[in-house]
Amino acid sequence: MRLFSVLAFGLATASAQQQAHTLTVAPGKSITLSLPARLDIAVAATKLPRVRFFAPSPDGRVFATTMYSLADNRRGAVYVLEGFDAQTHGFTKVTPYLEHLRNPNSLAFYTDEKKQAWLYLALTDRLVRYKYSAGDSAPTGPPQLLTRFPDYGLGYKYGGWHLTRTVAIATLHGRPRVYVATGSSCNYCKELEAVRASVVSMDPDGGRMAIVAHGLRNAVDLRFVPGLDGGAVFATNMGDDHLGDQAPEDTMFEIDAANRQRPTAGAAALNYGWPKCYFDGGKAVLDDTPLPMNPGEDAKTVAPKPAGPPQGDEDSVYGEQKGVAAAGTNLAAQTHTGARLPNVGAVPEPLTRCDSVPAAYTTFSPHASPLGLAYFGGESTVLANSFLVALHGASHPHIGTGYRVVRFTAGNRKPQDFITGFVRTAGGKTVVRGRPCGMLQLGPDTFLLSDDFLGAVYIVYPKK
Numbered sequence: 001m002r003l004f005s006v007l008a009f010g011l012a013t014a015s016a017q018q019q020a021h022t023l024t025v026a027p028g029k030s031i032t033l034s035l036p037a038r039l040d041i042a043v044a045a046t047k048l049p050r051v052r053f054f055a056p057s058p059d060g061r062v063f064a065t066t067m068y069s070l071a072d073n074r075r076g077a078v079y080v081l082e083g084f085d086a087q088t089h090g091f092t093k094v095t096p097y098l099e100h101l102r103n104p105n106s107l108a109f110y111t112d113e114k115k116q117a118w119l120y121l122a123l124t125d126r127l128v129r130y131k132y133s134a135g136d137s138a139p140t141g142p143p144q145l146l147t148r149f150p151d152y153g154l155g156y157k158y159g160g161w162h163l164t165r166t167v168a169i170a171t172l173h174g175r176p177r178v179y180v181a182t183g184s185s186c187n188y189c190k191e192l193e194a195v196r197a198s199v200v201s202m203d204p205d206g207g208r209m210a211i212v213a214h215g216l217r218n219a220v221d222l223r224f225v226p227g228l229d230g231g232a233v234f235a236t237n238m239g240d241d242h243l244g245d246q247a248p249e250d251t252m253f254e255i256d257a258a259n260r261q262r263p264t265a266g267a268a269a270l271n272y273g274w275p276k277c278y279f280d281g282g283k284a285v286l287d288d289t290p291l292p293m294n295p296g297e298d299a300k301t302v303a304p305k306p307a308g309p310p311q312g313d314e315d316s317v318y319g320e321q322k323g324v325a326a327a328g329t330n331l332a333a334q335t336h337t338g339a340r341l342p343n344v345g346a347v348p349e350p351l352t353r354c355d356s357v358p359a360a361y362t363t364f365s366p367h368a369s370p371l372g373l374a375y376f377g378g379e380s381t382v383l384a385n386s387f388l389v390a391l392h393g394a395s396h397p398h399i400g401t402g403y404r405v406v407r408f409t410a411g412n413r414k415p416q417d418f419i420t421g422f423v424r425t426a427g428g429k430t431v432v433r434g435r436p437c438g439m440l441q442l443g444p445d446t447f448l449l450s451d452d453f454l455g456a457v458y459i460v461y462p463k464k
Contacts, residue, residue, distance in 0.1 A: 020421070025456045031433050033421040035405075038382050038463060041419075042089035044448060045081055045457040051450045053106045053166075053221070053372060054440035058117045059134035062440065062448065063097065064457065065104040073163065076101040078121065080137070081457070089459050097138060102151075105164035105220075110176065110204055118204070120178060122165035125151035127180055127206075146206030149182050150193055150333070161185055161333065162218050169204070170224035170233050172258050177201045179233055179256075183218035185333035188240045188275050189292050192332050194347045197274055199235060199255055211344050213255045215272040215357075221438070222255075225375045228410060230258030234361065236370035236389060239278050242289065242330060245399045248278030249363040250370050252389065268348070270358055277354035282363050284354035291350055292330045317395050317432055317453070362387075362413040367394040368402035372438035372450070380444040382462060385409050388418060390436035390449065397423070397430040405436050405449065419449070419460075 019037040024030045025046050035041055045051075050067040057063055061082045068075035077099045083092035098104070103124045109132065111117045117132040121143070128143035149165060162183025169178050184197040191197055199213040199222065213219075219235040233256040239248035253272055275291060277284045351357070364370050369392035376383035386407050393402035403423035406415035422434040435453035442448060446461040 018417075018420070023456075023458070025451075025454050029454070031421060031451075031454065033419055033434075033458075035419045035460065036382065039445065039460050040463050041458055041460050043456055044084075044089060044459040045091045045094050046455060048079060048094070048450075048455045048457065050076075050452045051437070051455055051457060052104075052164075052452055053438035054448055054450070055107045055109055055119075056440065057109055057119075057132065058111055062091075063107060063109075063119070064438075064450070065107055066455075067103055067105065067164075067452070073124070074100065074102045076104040078104055078107060089461065091457075095137065097136075103163050103165075106166040106168075106222075108167050108169045108178075110169045110178070112204060120146075120167050120169065122167040122180055124163045124165065125149055127165065127167060127178075144206075146178075146202065147180075147200075147209060149180075150185065150196060161187075161329065164220060166220055166222050168222035168224055168233065170231065170256070172231055172233070172256055176204055178204055178206075179212070179222050179224075181216065181219035181222055181235060183220075184274065186331055187329040188242050188287075188289070189330050189332040190275065190350055191347055194345050198269070198344075200344060201256075209344055211269045213253075213272055214269050214348050215274040215277070215351075216253070216255075217274040220371045221373050223373050223375065227377045228257075228375065229254070229260075232257035234373060234375075236373055237272070238369055239366065240275065241367070243278065243287070245366065245396075247280055247366050248285075249280060249282070249360075249366055250368050251279050251360040251364070252362050252370060252373065253358060254361050271348055271351060271356065273351065273354060273357040276350045276352070277357050279360055279363050282360065284357040284360075286351075286354050292332075317393070317397060317435070362408055362415060364389070364391060364406070364415060365401040367396075367399050369393055369395070370402075372436070374439040374441050374447055376441060376444070376447075382445045383407075385411075388439060388447070389415065390439060392435050392437060392452075393423060393432065397432050400430050403432065403435065405439075422451075422453075 017037045018034040020034045021041050022032045023043050048066050052065045055063050064079050066077050078097045080095050080097050081091040106122045108120045118129045119132045120129045126148050127146045130139040130143050166181040179201045181199045198211050201212045202209040216237045218238040221236045223234050232254050235255050237251045370389050371392045372390040374388045376386050390405050391402035405419035407418040408415045434451045437450040437452045440448045449458045
């Protein structure tokens with residue numbers, strides 16, 4: 001039997017043998033999740049409002065970001081999760097490390113050649129780093145500002161369009177680099193700044209910044225996987241919203257790898273397609289919708305909201321969002337009149353054909369919203385050589401895609417259900433129960449999973 005067939009059989013078998021677990025996340029509030037029968041799941045922490053991503057510290061603690069609520073995006077925090085109880089499978093101590101932050105979506109740790117550890121924190125308008133020492137309960141000094149990012153966008157109630165930033169650190173091409181993803185300022189437009197809808201990389205001190213990927217509308221997670229392709233950086237990415245409920249597919253890309261030839265000095269970064277190329281059936285397709293190009297243009301006549309089943313403004317995970325889905329989101333955000341924001345190179349011209357767009361590593365259902373990803377190597381038993389990706393779920397529940405964790409391998413890149421139960425149907429209506437977000441591997445078959453809808457952290461581990 002060929003390797004591909006073996007892998008496909010293994011994934012299908014794991015998906016078929018699911019077992020349901022009912023978990024209490026708060027008094028009177030529970031969720032029932034199903035996952036492979038060889039694994040167990042428990043609630044490791046609760047009361048973490050909009051908990052997002054994790055990072056392991058050099059001294060073995062777990063740090064987690066939270067973004068508080070959609071009504072106030074300046075009350076985010078970083079927490080330390082510690083004192084893990086092997087009997088209850090929960091953390092006994094959850095303490096704030098930093099508070100009053102603007103959308104602290106992601107963080108990472110790095111130890112430099114002088115053995116100084118640093119905590120990198122990606123906020124809406126900036127990337128900062130703090131000196132870190134073992135056992136710190138708070139930073140011991142002010143942050144170093146490494147770079148600024150655009151912090152404006154569509155002015156709806158929770159603060160703008162794609163205001164999360166993601167940071168990852170990788171050693172590739174012989175040196176450490178810090179990677180940061182910045183989402184677009186719009187749904188479908190030509191951006192005014194090259195740093196939008198891109199991934200930049202820089203030295204650990206912020207120097208030698210360069211764009212490594214254009215055309216990623218909203219790459220919400222970046223992950224360095226040392227065990228693939230000599231070491232590779234992967235990004236999950238969301239497609240745009242003006243093509244209806246059945247398109248485009250969401251994507252995951254390998255955006256940098258040790259075995260990939262480094263671009264020559266001055267060479268343009270690879271363009272992953274947005275805004276003019278989207279994925280359908282696993283292939284890049286040219287979008288023939290006229291592209292709004294000028295700030296004063298009437299976007300309603302250029303890219304109208306697509307026809308579809310009737311839905312009210314309340315059909316959103318985020319609550320009532322009057323006007324958010326209007327075609328005006330297809331215009332680039334305008335710059336502030338104050339200090340000039342950073343711009344790295346020129347804004348690339350929208351593509352007119354899609355044959356140069358890199359192949360997606362895999363694709364997901366339209367509007368599934370892939371966020372956190374993790375890779376488990378050969379040391380794992382249940383999860384050997386597998387990717388897991390958290391599909392946050394469509395913002396309009398009637399679409400129904402996402403709301404699960406999926407699994408696939410480098411050999412068989414067709415995602416299969418791994419954890420389900422975050423959404424259900426009641427009375428003919430889709431009801432969102434939870435939204436998986438970030439992941440952190442703790443052991444060969446053990447990982448944390450955040451749920452930013454319920455403010456909970458789950459731990460998945462092998463059954464004894």
